[in-house]
Amino acid sequence: MNLEGKIVLVTGASSGIGQATALALSQAGAKVAVGARRADRLKLLAEDAPGEILTLDLDVTDQQSIQNAVAATVGHFGRLDALVNNAGIMLSGMILGADTTEWSRMVDTNLLGSMYAVHAALPHLLESKGTVVQVSSTSGRIASAAGAAYSATKFGITGFIESLRQEVTTQGVRVVVVEPGFVSTELAGHITDPAMQAMAKTMADSIRTLQPDDIAAAVVYALNQPDHVSVNELLIRPTDQL
Numbered sequence: 001m002n003l004e005g006k007i008v009l010v011t012g013a014s015s016g017i018g019q020a021t022a023l024a025l026s027q028a029g030a031k032v033a034v035g036a037r038r039a040d041r042l043k044l045l046a047e048d049a050p051g052e053i054l055t056l057d058l059d060v061t062d063q064q065s066i067q068n069a070v071a072a073t074v075g076h077f078g079r080l081d082a083l084v085n086n087a088g089i090m091l092s093g094m095i096l097g098a099d100t101t102e103w104s105r106m107v108d109t110n111l112l113g114s115m116y117a118v119h120a121a122l123p124h125l126l127e128s129k130g131t132v133v134q135v136s137s138t139s140g141r142i143a144s145a146a147g148a149a150y151s152a153t154k155f156g157i158t159g160f161i162e163s164l165r166q167e168v169t170t171q172g173v174r175v176v177v178v179e180p181g182f183v184s185t186e187l188a189g190h191i192t193d194p195a196m197q198a199m200a201k202t203m204a205d206s207i208r209t210l211q212p213d214d215i216a217a218a219v220v221y222a223l224n225q226p227d228h229v230s231v232n233e234l235l236i237r238p239t240d241q242l
């Protein structure tokens with residue numbers, strides 16, 4: 001896919017990896033629809049991007065909101081060539097005594113939100129022979145203590161995406177899973193458990209973390225491959241992270 005003039009929808013583009021990816025795609029010549037709940041952040045992104053950006057109010061926990069975002073993208077640009085399923089939250093904590101509403105929020109956002117986005121986008125991607133890029137995590141390959149529910153969502157979405165790949169690859173739709181290690185973003189700032197917050201900060205201070213641009217570059221690499229090349233999985237860790 002040469003990205004010039006391609007239409008890409010990026011979810012969770014108001015900060016971190018999604019924001020950097022939207023910018024990188026715009027710099028590569030794509031027209032980008034960006035969705036998230038913080039409209040003010042999306043507006044700033046649209047001002048910074050070199051190419052055309054369509055900003056969308058999007059809450060991925062609301063299936064109708066996702067359907068509206070996909071419809072608005074196709075309505076505005078006329079087609080959809082790629083979906084970057086990036087919106088996500090990480091509310092780390094131990095299982096014992098957990099606030100299970102945090103589990104529900106992660107499942108609704110990271111797992112169901114991504115699944116609904118695929119469901120809404122797929123008819124258009126079949127038409128364009130497009131691509132789904134799913135941002136999963138190293139936590140979708142290796143589980144660890146205090147990451148149970150987050151890992152459950154990331155293992156879950158990786159399984160969903162592999163099924164998707166088998167259903168659509170022979171119809172020309174490519175599927176990419178991106179699995180970052182520790183990236184410096186706002187993600188850990190939403191953790192409510194002070195001990196977990198402190199652990200994330202110690203980790204961030206002790207290694208050279210990845211930056212959002214590092215992951216954006218990987219997404220652009222995968223999307224830039226010729227049609228017959230399907231980069232299915234990209235596992236990217238900071239060199240210093242075990």
Ligand code: NDP
Pocket residue numbers: 011012013014015016017018035036037038039041058059060061086087088089090109110135136137138179180181182183184185186187188
């Ligand atoms: P950020 O917190 O910076 O970005 C998360 C993005 O998701 C924001 O744009 C946020 O927008 C959006 N989002 C959250 N909830 C919703 C919702 N209900 N509807 C729409 N958008 C939503 O973190 P990252 O950039 O780090 O996270 C991006 C993805 O990368 C996530 O899926 C995360 O799991 C994954 N990841 C991150 C790693 C890291 O170390 N940072 C490592 C591995 C994977 P808004 O709040 O405006 O709605």
